[in-house]
Amino acid sequence: MQHTNPFDVGWVDPQLTPVLLAVIVLAVAGTTVLFCIGVVAYSRRRSTRYLLVTIALGLLVTRSLVGLGTVFGLVPMTVHHLVEHGVDVSIAVLILYAVYRSGPGTDQSRFETDGD
Template identity: 70%
Template sequence: MVLAMSVASEWLDPQLTPVLVCVIVLAVFGTTVLFVAGVVAYSRRRTVRYLLITVVLGLLVVRSVTGLGTVLGLVPMTVHHLVEHGFDFLIAVLVLYAVYRSGASNNAVSIDSDD
């Protein structure tokens, strides 16, 4: 843990390290729970939309674990940036593709007015 604190202290205020670790641990736990829920939902529905959402949730777990590994000094900052920002792009693409696939099957567009 001393190594982790010395690595983290290079880019993080040591007073904030416990808060950051706590937040990231909660993120790992939360995204893992959501991923498990996604796997259960996919196993029941077995559609491409559910598969895409499950993959996105899995990528969020990997992002959170990568962040925790970075704070603990196990993942170099370069790898952190490559994984996290690369997954940001991949998550955006997969979510947009899922939305695209779930759009209306006809060409008619309906826009409801708030007036």
């Protein structure tokens, strides 16, 4: 697929293209910042739960980049949908597993002393 001008993409209303680009660029920037914060948190805690959340944040960056690539014609729409929905499922599984790993109970002192 060839690189295209996002203002010439047929599936986007030309009046909404600037808004779409702004939203996707902000999503890329925001998810990248969150991913970097996740990497720092994981490097400090070194626990499985922090790793799972950091991976989920990395998948959000990937998802945003795929959206940007689609607007510029670098990612076909079919691949876009496969990646985006696959990433959605992966993020849900990672977050639910991280919650599952946190274990039962509401004892606050356990969470303050537990490294995992």
